[in-house]
Amino acid sequence: MPSDPGPFRVFAGRAFDPAAIPGKPEALDGVRVLEVATRIFGPATADYLGLFGAEVIKVEMPPRGDLMRYVAPEGFFWKEVSPAFLSLNRNKLHVGLDLHPAEGKELFLRLAERSDVVVENLRAGTMDAWGVGYLQLRERNPGIVYAANSGFGQWGPYSAGRASYDATAQAVSGFSAVTGFPDQPPMKAGFWVGDYTAALMSATAILAALAARRKTGEGQMIDLSQAEAMIRTLDWTWPYAGLTGKDRARHGNVDPSYPPSGIYRCRDGFVAVSVRDEDELIPLAHAVGATDPEEIRIATPKLVGAFCATRRVDEVVRVAEDAGFSAAPVRGGKEHYQDPHLRARGTVCSVDDPLYGCVDEYGPAPKLSESPGRVKWSAKPVGWHNERVFGDLLGMTAGEMEALALKKVIGKWADLPGARPPKGSAP
């Protein structure tokens, strides 16, 4: 840090202090979201709203619930829950409700009357066929904002019947074709980027629709295809195709827009080297051996690679900081988990969950000074909040809930890892 930080750094250290977050209001306080979704695209959309204070009611089909519950890295469950499910379902109220029987549909419509937003990612048209789609919901609540997340859209030649996952969107959009090395096959990103990117776009459109509703009182339908979301992210791919009639190539680890910026191997790991213009290119050229400023083209990927190969990551970063170009280490989950910077920013945070105890998570990326996002509690077993939602919100009696449970209209967890509470904790 500079010895005399300016007003913003002083302000920032105080205004964004993670320790002060619990005492501050939440940006989306008062917004209620119904989630009818499985796996990632829909659940992540609702998670992003919940992080900023929306009350999210996650509607799951009892007793197995969201199939994401059974997606577990190396088959590993912790306290009967998958770490992959935890990270997508923070701050939610979990109810088990079957939307097939008439009484289930009616319960859902009653919830929708009291809600602001519905997020779903079932195959196109499924909710409508069940009688709980946008057209039926808006009869009961004209203000409802309804986000229909899907692979290929709610209408169009591919809309009927086609399922989609993250990597469908990576594949069909052209995203994978531009990722990887030119002499190798297209590379699938090893994380579910086609889901998260589209989920964030869905959550963004929901906030825009809520802003519109503030003026008119009217809700609306949002149709978002995850492939179309990925298409939108491909920067110069499209004007390039339009002007040249050619496919943009895969360029491996060098950014073709800012050569020789890229990822390079060091003795003990990998480093990103970045130069945006001559102000950075010249110092880089000097660092890798050029003596004459006219020779800045000496900073080829090959020479930068040779320079990094004999050095440690921290040495390259230090040389960059001293010389005046930019560099940063390639980091993974272990480094994130241990990084004091990310901890100080609440980007890696601990939540003290009443059911699971201490759970560490990624916290929200945007830091808001007055109404910050936060992780308040972790994901829960199927139907964990039935009493709170059906009882407190809809005013049902214990007897009514029991009758519906007997008919399997509402329900709780299956006796399976992924769905059930930790051993010894069930009420």
Added chain:
Amino acid sequence: MSGFAGWVREATEPSAAAGKPEALEGVRVLEFCPGHFGGMVAASILAEFGAETIKVEPPAGDPLRLVAPEEIQVAGTGLPFLSEARNRRFVTLDADHSDGRGLFRRLALSADVIITTESPERMEAMECGYPSLREERPGIVYLSLSTYGAFGPDAARPVRDSDILCQALSGAPYIVGEPEGKDGPPLPHQAPTRLGNWHGAFVQGLWGAYGVLAALHCRAETGIGQAVDLSGAESLMMFADYNITWMHTGGKARERVGNFDPAVFPYTYIRCRDGYTFIAAYNDEAFDSLMHIIGRPELSRDPRFSTPKNRVALGNERELLEIIEKWSGDLTADEILVAVEEYTSKRGGPAAAVVTGRVNRPLETLAEENWRERGCFLRPRVPVYGELLLAAPPWKMSGTPARWKSGCRPPGSDNRDVYLGILGMSEEEYRRLAEAGAF
């Protein structure tokens, strides 16, 4: 197209968007992000939803205009800038000139939202830091974008923010790419691999727009504005799956496994007659469906593949890939799609979760009827820059649809409109400032 799909089409048809109201009408955004793609994205997203957006460039034009892969420029502007320059007004001012700084402050105080990628120190030197603007305009929402964020032990690291830095720190490349082989020195491609597009910068912009909308929601309820601090590294980090929860609960860090996946399999690209296609069938019922489709139903009971846990053992993933590619190698991606749809249309629920989709080259994506019909691509002809192929806003909305309204314009094209029309400058003052070199 009948029933619900027909209704949605009618209600969200992008070609009808122009006559409808806009979600963010009345919100003014000032973008001061020279040389920065993520800042442009944040502003573009808000502009697609109807915010009135003003981009401030230095008098010679934004340095990002000069970034030109394969040295392709159109009227002096490269394709990355052209792809994202939409729905905004283009003004110039010289931030190193005292009159230029004065102009910037007047613009800032007329805005609801400021988006900047300049350092807090520079913004303060321009007398436009958040604490100073807030005093005069408490409702302002002030988004600052950087690599590490504005606070925390690494906040003052001297880097100039870029996509590659944000990607590297985010944890994304760490889990993208081929692992190193067992024998011999690693090959160049056996390395953490960058996402080929500027996904780090794009997602930084997207989280920025999201943070601004959350702050505007809060302002509408309470009247208070706020600062939004966003690190591009942390933006993409939020997409890095269960990195932290797995470290915390299992003490395990994810490593790169190429096109395999440590949590779900099959979930990979497979070789087919005309390239590659994606295939997924990872829950037990779907896996059984896929084994029927490839004519190997007995493999559902094979101990190597009979449970999700066994299927994600890396050795078993490799063996299963080989078996599936024996089937797929003689088929085209389209034939695989037909085979999958034919089988899954007869099955319901989890058994139908067999998912495929061709690994398209960009030109193949462009040729797909679905995107043409849904208006995903635009070919507007704009003054100076001519006809450009662009991705449309991806949202179809029935009430206040996002839309593309205008494209790139040369630096300073809107100076007169903005300085006279918005700041209320007189012709005389405009001329004086121009002569003084303020813009």
